[in-house]
Amino acid sequence: MDEKPPHAAPAPGSMDRSRMRFYIETYGCAANRGNSEAFASALVEAGHRRSSQEEADLVIVNTCAVTERTERDIRRRLSELQGERLIVAGCLPSAIPEAVRDLRCREVLGILSAPSGRRIGEAFPPEPELAGSGRMTRDLCAVVNISEGCLGSCSYCIVRRARGPLRSRTVQEVAEEVRRRLKEGAVEVQLASQDAAAYGLDLGSSLPELIDAVAEIEGDFRIRVGMMNPGQVKPILEELIRSYDDPKVYKFLHLPVQSGSAEVLRSMRRGYTPQDFLSMAARLRAAFPGLTLYTDVIAGHPGEREEDFAATEELIKKAEPDKVNVTMYSSRPGTEASRLKDMPSRLKKDRSRRMTRLWKEIAGRRNGRYLGEEIIAQVTEMGRGGTVMARSANYRKIVVNEPLPLGSVHRFKIVRTTPFYLKGEAIIRE
Structure with a gap:
């Protein structure tokens, strides 16, 4: 527009x-x-x-x-x-x-x-x-969009109205941009889109093909694959696991479930079941035991009963994600769900708080396993107050209270953990 x-x-x-x-x-x-x-x-x-x-x-x-x-x-x-x-x-x-x-x-x-x-x-x-002025930056992370739009028809979502149907860039176009960003100094390449798993379906290509092509580019860098909807992951799951096995690919998965209720997922028009999500997450964790798993949950979708939300809580307990992005349902103009009766804000807030407490408890426990461990990670971002942030091979966030150079790789001893990050001290430079 x-x-x-x-x-x-x-x-x-x-x-x-x-x-x-x-x-x-x-x-x-x-x-x-x-x-x-x-x-x-x-x-x-x-x-x-x-x-x-x-x-x-x-x-x-x-x-x-x-x-x-x-x-x-x-x-x-x-x-x-x-x-x-x-x-x-x-x-x-x-x-x-x-x-x-x-x-x-x-x-x-x-x-x-x-x-x-x-x-x-x-x-x-x-x-x-x-002429020729450079880019101001506090990190070495390059976000490279691989497509615009999506194939979904989620009843609550306004994104397709904003961005339209799926339009993938060619593998060659993405690879060229990655090479350019690497020349600018990037050490982390984030492949971003509205649904990375749908990449290439309009071109006769696929996400695993793209990951393979990017991983073949020369250079010392890592690839973070962006959010993938479960319905599009299912048909490419085994090929995706094969591509993820490349050492350049962060062992990180953002797989949004949105609800643990089959009935609510049907109302949302998500195109998969709770068991589909659990099976995919389990298969990827079996292939990569240290995998970091993020997911999303919508609290209070129209028609969500208490037993539906309880099913979501049970699913999160089973999946044990490392982070849950919790969003209270919000009616968006022009969407199918906007014609349904919204529930009181107090119920949505209560469910949002419950889910937040639950995932923080799980994340705190999972991060706690790293206390005292030594992890090799690369410094990718500047933090506040002289701190820096490093990322491990499975994309764990390690906060370090030392002015280490961006791009440098170190062995860190984990001296403190929180649900949100690990606190590390550099002990050996690789």
């Missing part, structure tokens, strides 16, 4: 072209971060500079519309930023254009991309001294 709000500020090009500095604020999923990175890279290639919000000539907000609360928070933020510097982009204007219609801003975009970045960049020819 490229429509301009009725009260838009002057068109790009009217500002002082010698000062084109930009700031991007991103909300939502890894795919949104990948969209922002592609857009920013196009601007940098055109000679423009990243900057702080205060110094920026353009402030780009890449929005999310996944829940009502997220939409409300972002609309409040957009209201604070509105003016001639602001560009609004992402899922909110794509899925709910009326949400930004009265906002004062320079331009409204849809999903960010390299082409939209080039178009904006061309409107601001830079002065020679600005």
Whole structure:
């Protein structure tokens, strides 16, 4: 969507072209971060500079519309930023254009991309001294989007309305971007999309084929595969396990279950059963015993009874995920579920709290097994207060209170554990 709000500020090009500095604020999923990175890279290639919000000539907000609360928070933020510097982009204007219609801003975009970045960049020819400005970063993680849209028809989800049907990039296109990001210094490549397991189904390709191609690229780096819906994992499970066996692939799985009730999953139109999820998770953990498993749960979907939520709690106890992203059901305009009767907020909040307590207890116990262990991990991100964050082969987060260089690999002794991360001390440099 490229429509301009009725009260838009002057068109790009009217500002002082010698000062084109930009700031991007991103909300939502890894795919949104990948969209922002592609857009920013196009601007940098055109000679423009990243900057702080205060110094920026353009402030780009890449929005999310996944829940009502997220939409409300972002609309409040957009209201604070509105003016001639602001560009609004992402899922909110794509899925709910009326949400930004009265906002004062320079331009409204849809999903960010390299082409939209080039178009904006061309409107601001830079002065020679600005050309070639690098990217500001506090980590060595590159998010590479492998597709847009999805094949799902989930009754509660607005993402397909925002991003459309599945459109995969070719294996060659993804590999080329990975090589470019590695040259920029990345040591972690995150393959992101709305459903990584659906990758290539519109091209006659597959996710395992893509993983194999990326893993063959020369260089010392790791691959993190993004969220995969169980319904699309099932037909490629054995090939996926074969691809995951490559040492470059983090032993990490984000497999969202959403509910442990077969009836609720049918209402959600998820396309799998609770037992399907448990079987897939068990098969992958059998292949990779140290696998880190993330999942998602929606608390309070319309029609969810107490026994349905109790079934979800039992499923989580059986699966023992290392993290559960808990979301209270939120009605989204235009979705099938929005026509159903919503349940009281107090019930959704209660179930959300119960699930959060449960997964933290499980995660604390699972992380506790690492206390006193020695783990080899690579420093990938800067933390707060002089700390850094390292990732192990199974994508465990290790927080280190030492100023170790980004990209360096160390052996860490785990001296403390929490449900969220491990605390490590470097003992031997590899």
